[in-house]
Amino acid sequence: MAKNSGRRRKSGASSPRKSSKKPLWRRVITAALVWGIALAVLGAVFLGTAVFFTLRELPSFTALKSSQNGQMIVVRANDGSELVSLGPSYGKWLSAAEIPQIMKDAMVSVEDRRFYQHPGVDPLGLARAVWVSAVTGDGAKATSTITQQLARNVFLNNSRSFTRKAREGILALALERKFSKDQILELYLNKVYFGGGAYGIDAASRKFFGHPATTLSTGEAAIIAGLVKAPSNYSPTADVQASIDRGNVVLGLMAKNGAITQGEANATNLDEVEIAAQEGQNSVRYFTDWALPQLDMLLPETSEPIEVWTTLDPAMQKAATASIDGNVPKGTQGALVSLDRDGAVLALVGGTDYVNSNYNRATSAVRQPGSAWKLFVYMAALEAGYTPDDGVVDEPVTIDGWSPQNAGRNYAGQIDIRTAFAYSKNTIAAKLGQEVGFGTVASMARRFGITTPIDTNPSMVLGTSEVRLIDMTRAFAAVSAGGTSVEPYGIRKVTTTSGEVLYEHKSVRGQVLVPHYVAAGITDLLQTTVATGTGRAAQIGRPVAGKTGTTSSNKDGWFLGFSSGITTGVWMGRDDAKRVGGLSGGHAPARAFSDYMKVAVKKRPVEEFDTELKLPEWQLEPDDEYLQGDPEDYYYVDENGNIVEPGAGANGDQPIYEDGSVGPGPGPGAPPVMVDPGTPPAANDDFLDRATGRQGAQYDAGPQRTPASSSVNVVRPQSQAPQRQQSGAPQSILPQQQRQPQ
Template sequence: MAKNTGPRRKSSGPSRRPAKKPLWRRALRASVIWGFALALLGAIFLGTAIFFTERELPDYSALKSSQNGQMIVVRARDGSELVSLGPSYGRWLSYDQIPDIMKEAMVSVEDRRFRDHFGIDPIGLLRAVKVRWDKGSFRQGASTITQQLARNIFLNNSKTFGRKAREAVLALALERKFSKDQILELYLNKVYFGGGAYGIDAASRKFFGHPATELSTAEAAIIAGLVKAPSNYSPTADVQASIDRGQVVLGLMAKNGVISPSEAQDIDLSDVKIAKEKGQNSVRYFTDWALPQLDMLLPETNEPIEVWTTLDPAMQKAATKAIDSNVPKGAQGALVSLDRDGAVLAMVGGTDYVTSNYNRATNALRQPGSAWKLFVYMAALEAGYTPSDRVVDEPVTIDGWSPQNSGRNYAGEIDVRTAFAYSKNTVAAQLGNEVGFGTVASMARRFGITSPINTRPAMVLGTSEVRVIDMTRAFAEVSSGGTSVEPYGITKVTTSDGELLYQHKSVQGQVLVPHYVAAGITDLLQTAVATGTGRAAQIGRPVAGKTGTTSSNKDGWFLGFSSGVTTGVWMGRDDAKPVSGLFGGHAPARAFADYMKVAVAKRPVEQFDTKLQLPEWQLEPDDEYLQGNPDDYYYIDENGNLVQPGSGVRSDDQPRYEDGSFGPGPGPGTPQVPDYGPQPAPPAASDDFLDRATGQDGPDQDPGLRQGRGLGSPQSILPSPRPTATRTPSGNF
């Protein structure tokens, strides 16, 4: 059979193609390729970052010398150290000097795989993620000791992804550049343990009173437990919290084989003796007030500085003792003492700084009671009254308000001096009503009262709350002859090398009231101590001062001055509850006396300038002189400053006194009000100023707010429809 040798015919069916791979296989393949590529890029980027970070890291000696925060040494006026604030580093301990138990305790509680990881602990990170998944929040940290070191030295504590990434890179670089021993040495010498203590030696000295080389197992456990939350577990702040945390550390040490379980149970952390914290006394009230002022006095700096202050150690000790010895049980006390230029000599803000660091001398607002009459009587003196003028102590009602005297008795006709000495409320009410309650508020503003002032009639008895330091300042300004005084506590600031950064400059005080007003109120204040309610404040030399007691004995005050030192004392409860037997003339006055006997012991005795140098308008009271020229009036400008008549003081003028005699001014300096022609009465403030000063929108809102009426004003000679203090002219007036 013949073979068919012709061409073969092609099959007419479809051709076969390679089958496509499943989508999931293709996606997986792409993911692997891209994942590998991205991981390779990430590894390159990370390796590059670690390489350059490692190159930029300081050497070991530079890291040892770096410090966190600013150290401030506060010195008294005699140069002695009052307190050291800010970071304390103790002595640097090498790895071999650090007790093994301290190293093991820290590793056990903060990073038990410290010797095994490369700066980041993947196992710890996975464990933290698992806890996050199980509990719904991060309950465990994953930072290694190396990461913590990187954060402490180079970064802050912000919880952001960027900061954590930089922290990780720095940790990896640190592990490449330094050994594990070096990293642990750096960490133990630089980590923060609270209370300003950086490093285990500073912590050991602060909390236990001895170097870290002498740490016991129990002490090491307490210190190691502080790192997690220094403020919460500090043994000086919460002993029980530190003990509970120390027990946790002991348990972890036993779990890691550092100590045996029986040893962990046998250690009694309550037996550990905690060192008494130094510097936590009344001095801290002063430093808490003074040091924040550095932000305004100095440019921003982190270098160690020394702050030289006005505080006198002996006076501060006497002030603390005076408050502690006299304050009623269950009450608090505060004291501020100023030198004649405003320098704070002593400050006590409470009976125990450790128990309560609230500074009642500078922050607390309390009613001053009758101590407020300082401003009432100065307004009256400025309006034309003299200490010897006659007034009537009798029942009075003003706008429905009827003040009562202590003991509810009335003396009838007495002089102004006696009314002030015995703190007659009815007379103060009449005087305040006559000069205007707004005028009294203006006077208080002039003398540095910064808190809100109400202008209802009862304000004359001290219903507006004030600060102790502000009231003390006002009395210091009276002591200075009626010129302004600015309290200050810092005299200079230097670097630790002695470079001067700031120097306090004394400025001349502004005249607040004419000299005769300051002399007159000093006369009244001296009488209050000599024969009146402030007799307990006598110290064997001239003292001028005023008591203050509020309703139900909630507050007791005494403020006064002698030999250039002005001191204010307040006592009362923080919750403003009544204090049995608390009167300004009792415990506060005795505390004033106890302190002032020490404060002025080395100062010469000074007699007060109380001889009145009256202006012509007060000596020649005819209608022309009383009304005067309105352009010459004293007045208060929009900033609350006293503006005097335009023409200056003439050196050839001889002042005239209340008794009609002539002569030079009784006090230092040129008399404030010379005798040349008719002089207008000192002021009343403008309505706009009073509205701003007292927080009132206008006099219509308060029936007790009236424009003050000095004797040089036409209104002052018109009959008043309201009760006024009745007086009989004395001398030429």
């Protein structure tokens, strides 16, 4: 019995030890749950504390009603005159009871369908955004609730930082604790921005439909509600069809959420909604639409009224608008950018009618430049060693199965580079592109400020890569600046209404993009294009350098050029990229350039172009040595300082010295050199021995001429070139013409 009892005790004693060992996975899950709960509690405490203190700092409902969003901005031209005044437009404040229910339903349906259920932040919407992000791999795109949008509009900015988003959420939770849903919706509908300077639904209704918001129809409410997502894109005054399409999306969401029936949605015809006539707005708005967004980068955050002093010249802007309107083919659009030598935008036209279309074709549209792209092809060729006078053969060519054709399908045979460029020979551009490398041409375009994608297929030499007008104009401006980079800018300074300077543009020296000889060579080619080539219509009675561009089927016409420090680019074509009969860069765009530039340069002095081609040393051929001057102009001295006649010593001839003696030169056993006794020596023999390290003449080097070094500059076609330096003895010295070594 005792034995059995002992065994039972032993068995019983081992049981607790086995049960005390838990599996690893259970311990990991337990630890994770414990830490998760602890972190959640800690986060809740932190969030609650943040909301509590934020709640204490929130203004009252009355204070929020009286505060205004938006910033008054006065935009001034270069001469100080007012171009346009931009700022908030407020209608009548409508109470929650005065706001039409259909307006409330439309806004809630499109912006925050769970507005009446969430506490300010929508956890379901946030979870859905995280799930979509995980499934698709895209970044999280959680939409803000109406309360979050109100918090952002009233208290924050539109930066996309995590800190701003966290503050937005805390403010939203605090707003929901302090105000009712009706009060929040009232604040939102009276403060949200609807575009065109209109803040609040009453201002938007009066601007777009010409009546107060208290009488909004279902269709009008749908259009207004659709504006919040992107006011500039869906504005009925800028793009009627876009506003209608967006309004139909809102009607669909209203029906889905039960705000209206599907039958009511189908019965609402947004095409019948009458849009109020707008006051005429000129092309200056294209410029302000491009320049003013830059304030976000130039200024610290401020809401006080400011004055923006721009680079725009009113007279030039007027001339630019007239030149486009007067030359653009019927049914097409036109754009123009004009830059001063430092990059200041003097005029900018983004289209023919800002009211009908505020799309900026000068800064946003990407189109094929056609032969205007040859600027980069020929600069790459010039940098590789070609000169304007070099001969080429205009003949059929095929590269990787591609056979470019010239305009008119004819070939000129033996011509030079200058002629090939002036008459825009496609075959020559193709040959040059193949020789220097299509990647090299693309690199040249990048160097000169082309920011859009560039292909490196052979056809790229004819301008098949799409570009922006402002980028192409910038590239030509860099050529005008001697191959130095130019950065377009439109804002000179920003001040408060009291005159305090908040920002001032500081000019910086541009980066050298190509050697001077490349800029001089391409300017030579561009000048010839206007003088005798395809750009003759761009002549203005003073030197002009420029290039035409026409794409296949006449879809795009370009002219870009410069004169007297002003560079201007013109583009014409249809927005849908359809063919335009008769459109070519040498006609309407070149005429528009001429009409504008005659006004733009009127008060500027005439400037001749620098086309003097100073080639680099590596481009010199042995036959070019004659460009260094007549050998008879050189004097030579042996190592002892004796003047030797040029060419002496060749073929065994004895050198002839200044005193007329002939022989191997001073040395052991050599006759002495006769020197005018009336001329005192410049230095005695002891000084010369110490300076040269010689202890006397122990050898006879003789007058020998060694090959010239490779450090040579050549001036073409004709100039006084610098003297080559000789190494060894004898050494050359400057002739009487006073040549300056480089």
